Amino acid sequence: MTDQTQNAPRFGGMNTAAVAPWVIAAAFLLVMPFIFTSNSAITIMNQMSITIIFALSYNMLLGQGGMLSFGHAVYMGVGGFFCVHIMNMVEDGGLPLPLPLLPLFGGLFGLGLATIVGAFSTRKAGTVFAMISLGVGELIAACSVIVVAFFGGEEGVSGDRTYGLPVFGVEFLQQIEVYYLIAFWLMLSALLMYLFSRTPVGRMANAVRDNPERAEFLGYSARWVRFYSFCAAGFFAGIAGGLFAINYEILTEENLNLTQSGAILLITFLGGIGFFFGPILGAIVFTLLQTVLSLQTELWQLYLGALFVATVMYFPGGLAGLLMMHAPALRSGRAGRLVLPYIKTLGPALIGVLALAGLIEMTFHLRHASLGDHHMTLFWVDLDSHSLVPWLVFAAIMAAGFAVMRRNLPELLSAWHSANATGDRS
Amino acid sequence: MTAMMQGGAVAALEMQGLRKSFGRTEIIRGIDLSIAKGERHAVIGPNGAGKSTLFNLITARFAPTAGRVALHGQDLAGMSPFQINRLGLSRSFQITNIFPKMTVFENVRCSLLWSMGYRYSFWHMVGNSRALTEGAEAILEQINLTARRDLPAGVLSYAEQRALEIGITIAGGADVIMLDEPTAGMSHSETDYIVDLIGKVTQDKTLVMVEHDMGVVFGLADRISVLVYGEIIATGRPDEVRGNPKVQEAYLGAALEAEH
């Protein structure tokens, strides 16, 4: 599933090694609702799946095509808005469209918009493309408060998925039914996006990303190659929009504004743009942070921002790049040497980071809690944010954690070198 | 008489009154040259004479200030590099111009796609085409990079990247091949190998190449043009050019001496 292993299946399509991840993923999606049965867990998983499709579609631009877009939410949003309107037409009895097909129409509307915008925005990559994407994003977000009939103004538009024709008796009243509908579209979209990257135009997207000039001397117009990727990305973003409409039954301006476009860039980059599965990781981690962490702290966006900055600065390959860094050691069977050094550095580092987060939380409490409210709970401990003791304790833990990490870091580095050393391979 | 009608056949490449200025300096100062189909033509000249610029004009990397270029009699004015490539002209670059993040195999396979008719297809799987895979592997074998197949092209040594540059250029099977200093920076044995390869793959094709190594030039070329200060001061068979006093004065004497 990576850029590097694309040559594994030589003839006759996908071999077992290429099919295995898909089968595992499908099985995983099937059993997840049996492991996490609560309604809120299913809600989180639905959101995750939609975000995965959206992030994968974004990476068709950024990772595979080298196009940095600041306005990709527009295609998901517009696809979603259209789907809510279609849902309402179904409800009004005019349209006999089964609900499971709705995302396809979201995709087609995303594709339609991408065809129009791509016609002028893909002429150049780089800054020009980025600026146009930003402008178009701003323009359509502005339209959403102007064209109230379509976008519903500030309240957005809402619909009801349950009024459609029942499909084999399923009326999509329950979250779990929606879950499987989304899971189906997730598998289908991810597979199609993966296969797209294996087609001539998908391969040339990488070539154009690397060196557009050389691609032109091989017979390909860099612009047309970008255009095709752009349209495909718009299509799959539209599918994500359609699923969003089904899942939430409402779309607002927030679904297509620049914040949303920024978020998908962040998610994709966090997961890693160099590997197909990178955006999937990014979407999973982001959704967990957004849903689980946001219940714990109001400051979750601060931590997310810090994580993003750290990724850009220290791990430009993202989570996927970080994982794939270990592939050589795993292949040579020497990854085991890394386990203990990792525990000895990352353990204390994690404790240090948590203690730092504790200090930040206390600062926030000190500044923002109502007057006289000195009581707060941090890591299941009740404490008084106005007394000196917890501050000293957290500061000491943080200092100790980072100090131990620093002391053990050389050991990790030498273990890394020994695990990745070539030459002495027997 | 123009070379249009040489031997009754249309010239593979024909330049008329070609000029190029960068700002106020004129780099190419009026070039008329006709290269026949199947000819192996070398362009030589001192550094900065404008050889690469001439290549860039022919392949539409730059637009000429004046004059025209025709490929098999077809005027190339206003065309893009990709359109010219589709007409059967392929070129290499003096400064290596490859896809550094893609594997060596991918580099070659991408250079085969258009010529094998895949165009902008999004309904074929490249991994499924036996012809494509075997074609790319054959090229890798020819340029001695089979062992490097799955490495990112960017990590290859300089000489290996030069070989890949040539591989990418010849992969599509264009019938006019233009090579800008293909052997620059290669060792003697590598040069011998590549020259041999160029000779083989350009059999029955038109070859235009810029080359500083006089041994290579006189061994490979049917005709030579000497470019000095943006003008061709002589064109002819190797022995004619070698004996031309103007050439010896301007360039070749010094270069031939340097060879020994």
Ligand SMILES: Nc1ncnc2c1ncn2[C@@H]1O[C@H](COP(=O)(O)OP(=O)(O)OP(=O)(O)O)[C@@H](O)[C@H]1O
């Ligand atoms: N894009 C450009 N803008 C401005 N000047 C240029 C440009 N390209 C080339 N030149 C100038 O044109 C002249 C000829 O350059 P060119 O690269 O064609 O020479 P060359 O004959 O290929 O030399 P070499 O043997 O060193 O490769 C040089 O003086 C160079 O500085």
Ligand SMILES: [Mg+2]
């Ligand atoms: Mg040059």
